[in-house]
Amino acid sequence: MSHSNTVEFVTNGGWDERILVFRNAPLVDTFAIISARYVVVVDTMINAVTAEKVWERIRPYLVNGRSLLVVNTHADYDHSWGNQFFAAMGVPIIGRRVSVPIFSEPDSTAFLQRVQTDEPDIFAQVVLTPPTILYDEQLTIDGGDLTLQLLATPGHTVDHAALYIPEINTLLAADAAELPYPMARTPAGLPAMRQSLAKLAAINAATVLYCHAPTDIGAQLLHDNIAYFDKLEAACRAALARGVSANPPEDADLLALVGLAYETAVPPTAIWQNVHEYYRTHGHAAQLRAMLASTAAVQ
Structure with a gap:
């Protein structure tokens, strides 16, 4: 940028x-x-x-x-x-x-x-x-x-x-x-x-x-961010229970591995769905990777 x-x-x-x-x-x-x-x-x-x-x-x-x-x-x-x-x-x-x-x-x-x-x-x-x-x-x-x-x-x-x-x-x-x-x-x-x-x-x-x-x-953004991370945690807990590694390989498709696309983790309105592609893909994948590690650490 x-x-x-x-x-x-x-x-x-x-x-x-x-x-x-x-x-x-x-x-x-x-x-x-x-x-x-x-x-x-x-x-x-x-x-x-x-x-x-x-x-x-x-x-x-x-x-x-x-x-x-x-x-x-x-x-x-x-x-x-x-x-x-x-x-x-x-x-x-x-x-x-x-x-x-x-x-x-x-x-x-x-x-x-x-x-x-x-x-x-x-x-x-x-x-x-x-x-x-x-x-x-x-x-x-x-x-x-x-x-x-x-x-x-x-x-x-x-x-x-x-x-x-x-x-x-x-x-x-x-x-x-x-x-x-x-x-x-x-x-x-x-x-x-x-x-x-x-x-x-x-x-x-x-x-x-x-x-x-x-x-x-x-203030709704605070609650929407909370809901986003709650959804990530639930999806990552389910993925770990299926045997997904807490530290997947760098080239792993995190969205497919965990089974949570960005579009379903955020509100369906245009302001959320029309964000820069990075947040929908690489950024969301980075969040999933962090959540896998964080969730596994406390299980």
């Missing part, structure tokens, strides 16, 4: 007007929350250029004593590679403590080097910049009129966090849920990811916004 420095301001679709949504299409949505005390940027796009475009849009709100804060939901490139722009201004960047080592891991630096070679116009100037204010499981930001509750929701990544605002019953789920599904980095992360989905669904938020889903999809 190629990237761009385009940032679009997303028209409010009925959520609280103090939440602004920005889109680096077709990759990711990020957010800003305008509270009485703070302007809080939630994730920083893919580089300093896109981060600066968010800054330009929120700058008029930095009046009446408001301070600027940044929150990273996790260390993935499309959520944190704009950190350097805000760090250069001395803006505090809040993230989970477990995220800090990720910025210097060999896999992270190798990925940066690869995309800098492939797309220098986008990534050449990126400097991996970790958060500067750290928390473990939860952190509360008292914005005066709004309370921002940062909640650890591991699974997609070990450092993932979501953000809940009780005064307006609004949840920013980040990548804990996605259309058509979130993906755990490893099979070991799959149970935690499902627990995080259940944790967020139990909040019963009236408004839920995501980084990789339409803004109007609502």
Whole structure:
């Protein structure tokens, strides 16, 4: 997938007007929350250029004593590679403590080097910049009129966090849920990811916004993601009972082996059925492989 420095301001679709949504299409949505005390940027796009475009849009709100804060939901490139722009201004960047080592891991630096070679116009100037204010499981930001509750929701990544605002019953789920599904980095992360989905669904938020889903999809996506993984688990348990290996060969046809096509694992509506081919085939197969391993590990 190629990237761009385009940032679009997303028209409010009925959520609280103090939440602004920005889109680096077709990759990711990020957010800003305008509270009485703070302007809080939630994730920083893919580089300093896109981060600066968010800054330009929120700058008029930095009046009446408001301070600027940044929150990273996790260390993935499309959520944190704009950190350097805000760090250069001395803006505090809040993230989970477990995220800090990720910025210097060999896999992270190798990925940066690869995309800098492939797309220098986008990534050449990126400097991996970790958060500067750290928390473990939860952190509360008292914005005066709004309370921002940062909640650890591991699974997609070990450092993932979501953000809940009780005064307006609004949840920013980040990548804990996605259309058509979130993906755990490893099979070991799959149970935690499902627990995080259940944790967020139990909040019963009236408004839920995501980084990789339409803004109007609502809280139902949490329940649909839960149902997807429940169907995968049931199919994988049945496959294991038939003698299917918990670790099939790399060239195995996982969809045929387990007997669960993508089309039957998700809702029958167009928004689910018309996703990119990757999610219907290779991505779904990767989910089945992870579920086989995860299910076998606890049997």
